[in-house]
Amino acid sequence: MVSEGGAGERPTGSDLDEARRFVAAHPPLDGLADESQRLRDAIEARRAGATAFRLGAEGAVAGLLRREALVASPDDTVRGVARRMAEHDVSTMLIVEGGRLVGIVTDRDLRRRVLGGEIPDTADIARAMTSDPITVKPDADASMAMLTMADRDVHHLPVVDDRGRIAGVLSANDLLNRFGTSTLHVVRAVRSAPDVQAVARAACRREDALLSLVSAGVNAEHVTRFLSSIAEATHRRIAELAEEELGPPPVPYALVVFGSLARREVAIGADQDNGFVFSNAYDAAGHGPYFRRLAKGLVDGLHSAGYPYCLGEIMATNERWARSLDAWRQRFERWIEIPDSENLLRTSIFFDMRCVHGEEHLIDSLRIAVAGMAKAHTLFLSHIAREAAQASVPLGFFRGFVLHEGEHGEGAALDLKRDAIATLVSIARVHALAAGSLALSGAERLRSAAEAQVLSNEDAEELISAQHFIASIRMEAQADAVRSGTTPTNRVDPRTLSRFDRDHLKDAFRVIRRHQDLVVRRYAGGIV
Template identity: 30%
Template sequence: MKNEIVHRVYDFLKDYPPFTLLTPADLMSLSAQVVVRFIPKNQLLFSIGENPGSYFYVVHTGAIHLSQEDGSLVDQCDEGDVFGLRPLLAKSPYLLRAEAAENTLLYAIPTATFSPLLAQNPAISTYLISNFAAGIGAMYHASGAEVSDAALPASDYLTELLPLPTDRRKPVTGTPELSIRQAAQRMAQEGVGSLLICNENNFPVGILTDKDLRNKVVGGNIRMEQPVTDLMSSPVLCVREGLALAQLQLMMMKNKIRHLAITQDGTPDSAVLGVISEHDLVIQQTQNPAVFSKEINRKSSTVADLRRIREQIDGLMERYLQQEVSIPLVLEIVSELNDQIIQKCVTQAAEEAGYSEAAHGTFCWLALGSEGRQEQILRTDQDSALVYEPVEDDAKTKEVYLNLAKKTVDYLHEVGFDYCPANMMASNSDWCQTLTNWKHTFRKWIHQPGETEVLMTTIFFDFRAIYGDKSLAEALSAHIIACLARDEVYLHMLARNAVQNPPPLSFFRNFIVEKNGDHQHEFDIKARAMMPLADAARLLLLAHKHMPPPSTLRRFEKLKELEPQHAELYQLAADAYEILVRLRALNGQRNKDSGRYFNPDELDKMMRLSLRNSFQPIAEIQKLIKIRFQLTGILA
């Protein structure tokens, strides 16, 4: 018999991160363990200094105020907000008090059930770390403690993606010969919360923290006269310089620690350069992904709000590119935020279209093109599809899904994503189909390939599940691989397509530009340079009967693993693609467009050289394709 309470919990959680990242089966299992709690207005849920229990919380209805000891409000948590993460992430006493601002219904999530899911899903870890850090950062902002304008410039967003500054004072260290008392006195004199214990080579062999002193000396059985080696934690988790704040937060969370040592090579077998604490990370932050995510996912967020947030994300990307933040990291964060905007639009559209799973079955919204490949730094036009598994395959059901898709596409247009000029959108009846019909379409494209069919696969085979029943997308991927196992003609034609654009330099090493049209004398970086690499990566993985990972960069990483004899070439191709993504994004920001076209004569010498160098892997990888698929002599 169906458990109504469990299903109500499931139906609520599935619409809010990080639970949106769980599989339906895992979420249903988790929902069965959730405890429903009612907190009357003005009642405390937990206090400052209280040890966390075995739950963290999600607000179902009502509101929770998180405040400091002096009563200053740090944050208000309302419907769908996650809070009280310390029992899951930090294992330390609460730093804020939680009080019901009105009659509030909470879902208490058991950490014992959730922790294994956290370990299996890095995306959930990243989200929760960002959310946790945002809360800590807000607390420090509210208090003003040790936070200067220089440390927290108000104009910077998502600073946890930037490398942590290393211009801090020399680390405080001690030797293994110290007693615990001497080590504690040294920490007090220097005003630090940790002491690195180093050997004669200045290699870290252990770390002593103020928490160790409180818990194991003051509250335990260890005596102050004992050697520091009896109390210190060992080995020390070490990192190299230059890691992003988000990476450091992730390491702390996964290892349940609050300090990291910086060493010359990132291992304990090299000299200490510094130490990073959880507090260091906090005071480097002003806003982070959780801030944007929280705004996107508020139930009250309107399409106008989403447009404003997306414009802020554009500004954020501009700063990242100027500061030369790693392109893979930039792509990952903008893709995740775009996904959440799409999810929000689909959710609202589904409600307005009268969709219900019981009446209409399950569906999955698919991103195609650059969004499907997680490569959309700049806002370009929409490319999408919808696959559904109906309860009844009839015209009425199709009408509901088309209506849902049309509303979603319109909402995304209002947010700032242009309509696709070629109508490659889920609102097109051809691209809103049942799983059975999609399988038939894909099978036809593979077994009866012409130029049009091959072109379609270069668009649609880059699909990525964004919202809904992701098992439908997985079924499509498995179907594609099954079809490829019985057909080599399609791969041959896909190979011909992949080499149709040779390296874009003339005999005299000038850029090949457009000869006519609106962009005459301009260079098309997408068609001439980026797509040859993207097409090559897709082709080579499909030939291995592997469904390509989302991004072109990850595809080349997979190819390095599958073909170690060509690892150097694939690395060069990945490096070239990263350069091209950055150049296109910079050009788009400069010209306030998609960045696809630009005049080579306007590039400075360094950019021209970088662009030229990125063409060499195109020539080499196309040579490999011609040989492997026996195209030599067919295409020059």
């Protein structure tokens, strides 16, 4: 362990002078408020410091619209709508009734439903449209619109204001013009891949997507959501291909993911953490061989797509993590009732669980039951609060970073995942469990805890600001690694950062340290 100066923790004369100046300039009570405000200002300053092109990433959707939307009535014929679309050279028509948007028709809908013979071209267009389409507001930012397309697997979004007035239609091509190599294209290629090899080729383009998103000025929260969309699509498509080969599953099941993918906070370099939840009709002797083959195809396919095997074997191939719904419920109950060191470690992994393929209702019922158990078990909450508080924050007494040598001789640096992000995740999880919340992402958990009044709004937003700032530092470091041809990691040498970023990274670390104290006082009686 070394300080950012490189030699250790012994302060120099300049360190002491800086400490005195800092204490004089920041009285304790004022310092708390200033730190939080400085972090919020820093996030805004980083965004405002981007180029004009980069500002477009967070700009309004309205600025991307190129023409007025073409509209039709539900009782217009399919033939008439198709003719008008061809005359105007558009791929989308909005269906409006009584001044209200009721549907959307795309050229893909017409090819599939009309040319496929499902609907005659003399029929009302209402039979071919997609009813109640997903919409976006004109003032929504462009990156959020692209995220909606990726999550919902759509290529067009009607743009509608709060009064129901139609402003236009945003297409995937509009976003491609803004972002370059579009994450949408990567997700689309994964979802349409004919075999596992094609899935792997498509998923391995996510580093290109990372560069495009970071270069376009997309904030780190949205970047991790985009990377999570790619990972989720990869899991789902590989499972689908395995089912096509093996035949239908013998009993209902859910493919679940844990950790950062469950929270939709994936970064480059994340390994795989997954498992199966079977219906209670599962019989190991009769059904086990099918699911073992499915699990093997899944984890091997993910590894080939750049999601490495989990060194801790938290994968569906490990039968400990491929169990019936009742067996999973009993396991969570035991973890909560006996919060020893091993079970607390399991908490940090498996309490972040989400279904990405299969029968989602299995997971919904499990997570509801677990949330109720955790909220009612104050001893369990006190143990996970202490666990969150015991993590070391990498700040020395004289405001220097405490750096650690890499495991493979990389040199002294901060490990932002281990030293900060993991602790923020733990703090948010404690508050969410105390609130009985089913939220998963850090920001959603903290805001749900604030709504339940187990955390103040100010504290929630302060933690969210710290999380966003640290995530942005990590994401830009990973993008720099991709550009330079080196392997992206979670490690950052603070000596490579600007003075602005170093100072505000220290602010973020102090926020973490303060909230470690808070969770212990609130849930563990102040005892670490």
